[in-house]
Amino acid sequence: MRPSVQRYRNILDFALSSLLRRKGRNLALICVYTLVVFVIASLIFFVQALKREARELLVQAPDMVVQRMVAGRHDPMPVAQAETIRAIRGVEAVQPRLWGYYYDPVYGGNLTVMATDDTALAVESVWVGQGVARSMRVKEGDMISLRGYAGPMLFSIQKVLPEESELVSSDLILMSPQDVRSLFNLSEGLATDLAVQAGNPRELPTIAAKIVEQFPDARPILKSEILRTYEAIFDWRGGLMVVVLSSAILSFIIFAWDKATGLSAEERKEVGILKSIGWESADVLLLKFWEGSVVSLTAFLGGVLLAYVHVFFFSASLFEHALKGWSVLFPRYRLLPALDGYQLAVLFFLTVLPYTAATLVPIWRAATVDPDAAMRS
Amino acid sequence: MIQHPGVLALLLASGLVSLLLLAAGWQGLRILRGWNLQSGSEVQLDLERRTYLVSTLVANALVIQILSLFLFIFTAEGLHTQFVGAMCAAGSLAVNAFGYPTLLAKIATCLVAGVWLILHRADTQGHDYPLIRPKYVLLLILVPMVLAETWLQASYLAGLKADVMTSCCGSLFGQGREGLVAELAGLPPRIMQPAFWITLGAFVAAGVLLLRTRRGAGVFSVLSLAFLLVSVTSLVSFFCLYIYELPTHHCPFCLLQREYGFVGYPIYGTLLGGAILGLGVGALAPFRARKSLSEALPRMQARLAWSALVLALIFTLIVGIWMVLSPLKL
Amino acid sequence: MIELSRVVKTYQAGLATPFTAVDDVSLRIPAGKVTVLKGPSGSGKTTLLTLIGCMARPTSGRIHLHGLPAGTLPQLTEGDALEITSLPERFLTAIRRRTFGFIFQQFNLVRGISVLENVMLPTYPTGEDHAWVEARAIERLGELGLLRHLHASVDRLSGGEAQRVAIARALINEPAVIIADEPTAHLDSRLSEDFMELMGQFKAAGKTLLITSHDPIVHGSPLADVVVEMRDGRIVAGS
Ligand SMILES: Nc1ncnc2c1ncn2[C@@H]1O[C@H](COP(=O)(O)OP(=O)(O)O)[C@@H](O)[C@H]1O
Numbered sequence: 049m050r051p052s053v054q055r056y057r058n059i060l061d062f063a064l065s066s067l068l069r070r071k072g073r074n075l076a077l078i079c080v081y082t083l084v085v086f087v088i089a090s091l092i093f094f095v096q097a098l099k100r101e102a103r104e105l106l107v108q109a110p111d112m113v114v115q116r117m118v119a120g121r122h123d124p125m126p127v128a129q130a131e132t133i134r135a136i137r138g139v140e141a142v143q144p145r146l147w148g149y150y151y152d153p154v155y156g157g158n159l160t161v162m163a164t165d166d167t168a169l170a171v172e173s174v175w176v177g178q179g180v181a182r183s184m185r186v187k188e189g190d191m192i193s194l195r196g197y198a199g200p201m202l203f204s205i206q207k208v209l210p211e212e213s214e215l216v217s218s219d220l221i222l223m224s225p226q227d228v229r230s231l232f233n234l235s236e237g238l239a240t241d242l243a244v245q246a247g248n249p250r251e252l253p254t255i256a257a258k259i260v261e262q263f264p265d266a267r268p269i270l271k272s273e274i275l276r277t278y279e280a281i282f283d284w285r286g287g288l289m290v291v292v293l294s295s296a297i298l299s300f301i302i303f304a305w306d307k308a309t310g311l312s313a314e315e316r317k318e319v320g321i322l323k324s325i326g327w328e329s330a331d332v333l334l335l336k337f338w339e340g341s342v343v344s345l346t347a348f349l350g351g352v353l354l355a356y357v358h359v360f361f362f363s364a365s366l367f368e369h370a371l372k373g374w375s376v377l378f379p380r381y382r383l384l385p386a387l388d389g390y391q392l393a394v395l396f397f398l399t400v401l402p403y404t405a406a407t408l409v410p411i412w413r414a415a416t417v418d419p420d421a422a423m424r425s
Numbered sequence: 426m427i428q429h430p431g432v433l434a435l436l437l438a439s440g441l442v443s444l445l446l447l448a449a450g451w452q453g454l455r456i457l458r459g460w461n462l463q464s465g466s467e468v469q470l471d472l473e474r475r476t477y478l479v480s481t482l483v484a485n486a487l488v489i490q491i492l493s494l495f496l497f498i499f500t501a502e503g504l505h506t507q508f509v510g511a512m513c514a515a516g517s518l519a520v521n522a523f524g525y526p527t528l529l530a531k532i533a534t535c536l537v538a539g540v541w542l543i544l545h546r547a548d549t550q551g552h553d554y555p556l557i558r559p560k561y562v563l564l565l566i567l568v569p570m571v572l573a574e575t576w577l578q579a580s581y582l583a584g585l586k587a588d589v590m591t592s593c594c595g596s597l598f599g600q601g602r603e604g605l606v607a608e609l610a611g612l613p614p615r616i617m618q619p620a621f622w623i624t625l626g627a628f629v630a631a632g633v634l635l636l637r638t639r640r641g642a643g644v645f646s647v648l649s650l651a652f653l654l655v656s657v658t659s660l661v662s663f664f665c666l667y668i669y670e671l672p673t674h675h676c677p678f679c680l681l682q683r684e685y686g687f688v689g690y691p692i693y694g695t696l697l698g699g700a701i702l703g704l705g706v707g708a709l710a711p712f713r714a715r716k717s718l719s720e721a722l723p724r725m726q727a728r729l730a731w732s733a734l735v736l737a738l739i740f741t742l743i744v745g746i747w748m749v750l751s752p753l754k755l
Numbered sequence: 756m757i758e759l760s761r762v763v764k765t766y767q768a769g770l771a772t773p774f775t776a777v778d779d780v781s782l783r784i785p786a787g788k789v790t791v792l793k794g795p796s797g798s799g800k801t802t803l804l805t806l807i808g809c810m811a812r813p814t815s816g817r818i819h820l821h822g823l824p825a826g827t828l829p830q831l832t833e834g835d836a837l838e839i840t841s842l843p844e845r846f847l848t849a850i851r852r853r854t855f856g857f858i859f860q861q862f863n864l865v866r867g868i869s870v871l872e873n874v875m876l877p878t879y880p881t882g883e884d885h886a887w888v889e890a891r892a893i894e895r896l897g898e899l900g901l902l903r904h905l906h907a908s909v910d911r912l913s914g915g916e917a918q919r920v921a922i923a924r925a926l927i928n929e930p931a932v933i934i935a936d937e938p939t940a941h942l943d944s945r946l947s948e949d950f951m952e953l954m955g956q957f958k959a960a961g962k963t964l965l966i967t968s969h970d971p972i973v974h975g976s977p978l979a980d981v982v983v984e985m986r987d988g989r990i991v992a993g994s
Pocket residue numbers: 424766767774775776794795796797798799800801802803
């Protein structure tokens with residue numbers, strides 16, 4: 049081995065043995081460090097997973113939805129407009145959609161009611177999502193009663209939708225178009241909105257512009273816009289939490305600084321001995337650098353691992369309170385594991401860099417002890 | 426936009442780098458003013474101890490700066506969905522006037538910090554701190570550069586406003602946002618291709634001359650910088666087309682994506698590393714006359730030049746392989 | 756040979772309370788001989804050792820090292836005298852590693868690690884081949900009768916054993932000069948005699964020895980070729 053490489057190895061070995069010799073002290077540091085990484089990592093992973101879920105949710109959504117706006121509010125749309133829109137160049141298909149929200153007082157939340165053309169679904173029966181089944185405590189074959197426009201309506205549950213990604217179907221109730229119409233009192237010839245499919249997605253903006261031109265009361269919404277809005281909201285929420293947590297980061301920096309500055313008398317003496325027997329400041333700096341790296345790496349990996357388990361196996365249960373606002377959007381989630389290099393890099397920046405920076409000056413101070421200090425004590 | 430975790434990380438990193446360099450610059454100023462090697466006074470001994478602090482601070486700042494260069498590109502990439510018309514990082518950077526200047530400033534600070542560390546390394550080879558003055562003068566130049574970069578980046582990030590859907594109006598329609606990249610992409614391969622090979626040839630020739638005769642360090646340095654610029658331009662203009670296998674995709678940032686096997690990392694790593702080493706050769710050249718460095722410097726320059734050439738050849742090999750193997754033919 | 760001319764070491768020089776620990780000392784320390792510095796506590800002996808041993812830099816004056824092996828510093832050729840008073844720390848350290856072996860008053864062993872590791876510790880930064888260093892360390896420890904304690908923690912050693920470990924450590928880099936600061940301060944007289952016998956062996960092996968002591972067993976020993984007496988930072992007799 050080349051001497052310069054051997055030097056790195058020797059000093060790394062000694063750093064490891066030094067860390068082990070001061071187990072108690074270093075363990076306390078690593079625990080706090082791991083906790084900080086864990087909290088921030090949980091948050092970042094959680095937001096990332098939600099973003100991914102939202103993106104997957106939208107994969108099945110149409111490229112563009114056209115709504116009708118009356119007095120600034122969303123209003124049912126004449127189905128006849130579909131024909132006019134289909135005539136626009138570049139439009140491949142237009143599909144009128146029937147859906148709405150149903151507020152359930154027992155459940156305490158909004159359910160999404162949607163019509164499906166699937167002929168397997170009989171009139172006066174429904175398919176429900178996992179979330180609906182869970183909260184109403186119903187199963188296949190049971191009956192549920194919904195308050196319709198003309199009084200209570202009774203439906204038999206034909207199927208509980210499978211739990212692929214819960215977000216898609218959790219709060220969903222599917223029924224036949226005519227049931228939707230009578231539930232919401234929508235007359236024939238009106239739809240909630242129109243789903244527009246374009247041959248080439250690049251032409252969507254042009255198509256949207258033409259629709260607005262022909263129907264001034266139409267509001268076309270592109271899938272990409274929804275995606276953009278979701279992402280912005282998630283980032284904003286997640287970032288807000290990180291901002292709040294930065295107080296945690298800050299106190300951690302102070303803690304690290306304090307730990308590093310308050311090198312124990314024993315440690316200080318040891319550095320003095322090393323310098324007196326022929327170690328140079330640069331060697332001690334390298335030693336302390338290795339020690340810091342091992343501590344950081346251990347805490348980082350530990351924190352990431354714990355956060356992974358927390359978010360993807362326990363659905364971020366520790367954050368339930370803080371993140372309650374999101375549960376309106378996603379009634380209950382079982383997040384699919386998702387982890388990428390970028391998230392880890394951001395996490396590294398937010399945790400390891402402040403720690404490293406905070407310890408630089410104390411380390412330098414320790415490393416530049418006079419070698420002759422060890423000759424008197 | 427400030428709340429995006431990546432943006433926070435970037436702001437934190439540039440804040441830290443600024444802090445480290447301000448501290449280093451302050452120590453550097455003290456060293457420049459109080460330095461007297463002949464004296465064995467406590468003050469001088471203390472200043473000598475502080476040189477270790479400065480080099481530690483700058484080395485750490487450089488590492489953070491290089492990491493944050495990549496994080497910056499990645500964050501821009503991740504944010505592109507929030508801007509209408511932005512297809513990737515190239516579009517996000519063009520959202521306001523500070524995007525590309527920030528990127529350039531980051532690269533420039535990496536280069537200067539790298540050269541500083543090379544000067545420092547040379548300084549430690551001489552027994553009388555031969556480069557103490559030039560080194561700390563360069564440091565005092567680096568500090569405002571880093572502060573400027575921090576300011577540019579903060580302005581860029583603060584100026585990012587997502588094109589969020591609002592309830593009152595529906596669609597937003599934007600046109601393509603490409604900025605600097607679009608202009609570089611406009612350079613026809615017909616011109617850039619020969620330009621690249623000529624620059625490479627000149628660079629290698631200067632390197633061989635330097636290794637043989639120990640002369641021409643300045644020319645070598647200038648050519649290494651030219652090689653960086655021409656290579657990046659050529660990447661945008663034609664090399665990346667072969668990698669993407671698309672005749673119209675000019676983005677220099679997508680190379681860093683998984684789809685292309687992260688080939689961007691070796692590509693930019695070799696370019697940036699080669700430029701730092703090449704510039705280092707030239708930065709050392711004026712000091713060859715210093716007695717205490719008369720032996721160490723030429724050896725060091727030769728090593729740096731060798732490494733710079735090897736990196737340039739690795740770069741050429743990577744893009745060359747893609748050029749030959751790509752199904753795309755221009 | 757080591758040559759000091761008009762060496763001064765002032766602590767806190769240029770600050771509010773300067774204290775001159777070594778004052779205008781000129782001295783020649785011959786190669787291959789035993790030189791003993793004696794004098795009362797506080798007279799500046801230890802300070803002088805740190806200056807000679809490249810651990811600290813004098814405030815003024817010159818120290819020349821003669822007969823250093825070529826390659827100690829890049830520019831040094833065989834036979835040159837090296838002036839060390841204004842060298843930066845990393846060069847002083849490089850010289851110290853190759854030239855001087857230190858035996859400290861308090862032994863200065865690193866607690867919690869084994870005897871063998873303590874002896875090898877000075878070589879870690881040099882990046883020498885690990886196996887080769889280990890063989891050498893075991894040989895040294897064997898010569899000093901410490902093989903039994905090879906893997907024992909240094910915390911459990913007796914005073915005499917601890918000092919022999921420190922001696923093995925001082926020898927690991929095969930230095931030409933051995934510097935010992937009050938080596939017998941923590942030893943009883945029998946152990947002190949043993950120590951001087953060991954020093955005799957080193958002298959016979961051609962090493963230069965520099966020892967400070969106010970113990971008559973040391974400065975009264977027939978081994979001592981030169982005895983220098985110090986008081987209040989100055990040399991009062993014997994130079
Ligand atoms: N770092 C220091 N700062 C100030 N005074 C010191 C320092 N080190 C030693 N001294 C003083 O220098 C004097 C000489 O110390 P020393 O060389 O250890 O003497 P000796 O070894 O002969 O006992 C003592 O008075 C001591 O207090």
